[in-house]
Amino acid sequence: MxxxxxxxxxxxxxxxxxxxxxxxxxxxxxxxxxxxxxxxxxxxxxxxxxxxxxxxxxxxxxxxxxxxxxxxxxxxxxxxxxxxxxxxxxxxxxxxxxxxxxxxxxxxxxxxxxxxxxxxxxxxxxxxxxxxxxxxxxxxxxxxxxxxxxxxxxxxxxxxxxxxxxxxxFKYPKTVELSGYKPTYKGHPSMVQQAARMIMESERPVIYAGGGIRISNAAPELLQLAETISAPVTHTLMGLGCFPGSHPLFLGMLGLHGTRHANQAVTECDCLIAVGARFDDRVVAKISGFAPTARIIHVDIDPAEIGKNVRIHLPIVGDVKNVLRAILPLLEMKDNTPWVERVQELKRKYPLQYSRDGLLKPQFVLEKLNELKDDSAIVVTDVGQHQMWAAQYLRFKEPRSFLSSGGLGAMGYCLPAAVGAKLGAPDKDVIVVIGDGGFQMTMQELGTAAEQRLNLKIFILNNHRLGMVRQLQEFYCDKRYIAVDLQFNPDFAELAKIYGMEGCTVNTEEQLEAILPQVLASPAPVIINCMIDPNENVMPMVLSGSTISEAID
CATH class of the missing domain: 3.40.50.970 (Thiamin diphosphate (ThDP)-binding fold, Pyr/PP domains)
Incomplete structure (x- = not known):
């Protein structure tokens, strides 16, 4: 028929x-x-x-x-x-x-x-x-x-x-054959053996983990590797969630707005094990100063990424999970106590910090959210300052629990992505962290969320600014600000009610602390309009032409 x-x-x-x-x-x-x-x-x-x-x-x-x-x-x-x-x-x-x-x-x-x-x-x-x-x-x-x-x-x-x-x-093919398309899934045995030797010879190893860990479901192997060789783990934006944020070896994100202790650890390491990451410019900054004393092992399934941006000492093309599974049996438990103690010293020396001067700070909002959110909750961010604050101050326990637009940096990603995330994982809390600029790019998808009866918790970090562009103009344009003031924003709390959601506006720390537990426990979708300090910057920050070890606070 x-x-x-x-x-x-x-x-x-x-x-x-x-x-x-x-x-x-x-x-x-x-x-x-x-x-x-x-x-x-x-x-x-x-x-x-x-x-x-x-x-x-x-x-x-x-x-x-x-x-x-x-x-x-x-x-x-x-x-x-x-x-x-x-x-x-x-x-x-x-x-x-x-x-x-x-x-x-x-x-x-x-x-x-x-x-x-x-x-x-x-x-x-x-x-x-x-x-x-x-x-x-x-x-x-x-x-x-x-x-x-x-x-x-x-x-x-x-x-x-x-x-x-x-x-x-109609007849659907059972198999597919594509000449010329043969991804490599297993690392070359000799390269795997060399990697194991290089790791065992190192005294100051650091693991640099990217989104490939999530894609290949290699979080268990990453944890085993880190604990076997006592190596601290730093992440790209895409890699967050692939290593427990509460683990003592967790360094957080590295790069332009990464933690200073992560950047310094990478600068001081003698072996950098890059797994499922692509050494993009937001991580590397000035190439000549990136991991200058390290031998670099790069594991990635895409051969085009290896050696594209930085010089690699040992390339391994293959699926991250398969390669780590091949390396792990070749390793012995390593006692890197002096190096681990040095990393802990860096954490104490360079903590994330911000001033509390009476205004509602975005970092405070995210710290409190981190304290109260469920460990299995999925956080979706948009692009801009709030994205970096979320990456710095939120901790994740599971892979696939942090979604953000990384490489393209597409404002407007967050709300529709959260709709897809909630429909894909209906039993998990989905928390939206978004700026007032990005929210207005795709806020019509509130209609989709309402129609699908999705219990989203939407935190708008509202500074009436295109905050990241304003920050860049402060540092690179001698504070000549243009086209970054959102002089008219709608009342987002009232907008929520139009779409059948709950809405509230918070202006102070006390208001946030009072309302946050009931917001997260509510069975209804909620928009929380957080009126944050309009002049707050994302720090640390690596300025153009600097190495990642030269970040400013």
Missing amino acids: EITVAEALVRCLEQEGVEMVFGYPGGAILPVYDALNHTSIKHVLVRHEQGAAHAADGYARVTGKVGVCMATSGPGATNLITGIANAYMDSVPMVVITGQVATTQVGTDAFQEVDITGITLPVTKHNYLVKEPEQLPAIVKKAFHIASTGRPGPVLIDLPKDVAESRIK
Whole structure:
């Protein structure tokens, strides 16, 4: 029996175990939406296509599954691009489905036609334009395989309307073969042995852990490695949550706004074990001063990342979990007491600190939130000062408990990503930490959250500023501020009530402490509008041209 390609697409999604699709309909993708009437797959109607991509991203990060989003042709497709690029930079598995004008109209500048495969080529792991109806099942199989294997990332399928309406005999491939695409999962044995020797020879090892730990589910191996060799662990933004924040070997985040003790430990170490991290500029700063006395071991599944930014002494291409499992049996327990004591001394010497002068400080908000939140709670942040404060002051016990836009730094990510996260992990608390600037970029997704009855706790750190840009202008533009004052903000607490949520505004430490326990315990979604010091900066800070050991407070 023949079915339409649109119906076949839905069956393919069912075969891949897709439970949820985030999207926004339109003319070119209408056949697919019609086919969704006959499936148990849940469709979540967002309020803007960008929200669909970010929600699929959040869902993928907390579940480890492939997130799926869809939109129509033209502006629907282009509105997805920021979310696609965000997933690409942060290695998030996604399949993106876009409608397209009929094949007879492609290239004619038809209504709502854009070359979305051409536009997204630099920000997708791969993409497809479905030209022949019979190609669709194999393309979907390949898309999910590519998105979820090797270094994960987004794959786009562009489906012309006439192809979607064509009829085919449905058969879904059981296997997929892609010539030239063979990710390396196991580290080379000789490199693994060399790494073990190098680690055992070191006296001042530091582990530098990135998002690859979360992606490969290697948190248990990371903990075992750290405890076996008595090595302190520092994290990228993407790596937070992959090592217990309460552990004595935990150093926190390193880099431009990392802790000074983490940066100094990296500067003094003699062996830096980089696992699932890519040495981006926000971590490394001035390359010549990064880990200057260390031999560097770099473990990553993407060979393109090894040696791209810093000189590596020992490269190991492979899945982080597999490589660590291969290294661990070759190691013996190491007593690095002098080094561990030195790191503890650095922690005492360079604690995170801020002044309390009567104004509500964002650091205080996050310290109190950290004290009261559930250990298993998922925290989602947007981008800016609040993101860095959250990374500094919140502690996480489990992987997949901290979501943020890292590589792209996309303001507006947070709220729709939190929607996806809560739908992906309905039994966990989802806490939103966001600035007043980023909130207003995608605050229409409050409608999606309300419609889906999601119990989100939304903390807006409201300084009536584009805070991080203001901070940069303070240091790099001699305090010549421009276009950073949000002179009009709506009353966010009242806005919450419009969407059927609870809302409150806090101006002082006392008000926050009084209301926080009941907010976190409430079964209802709540917006907490925190009126913070508008001139507070994120410190420490590594200025341009400086090494990470030269941070200012």
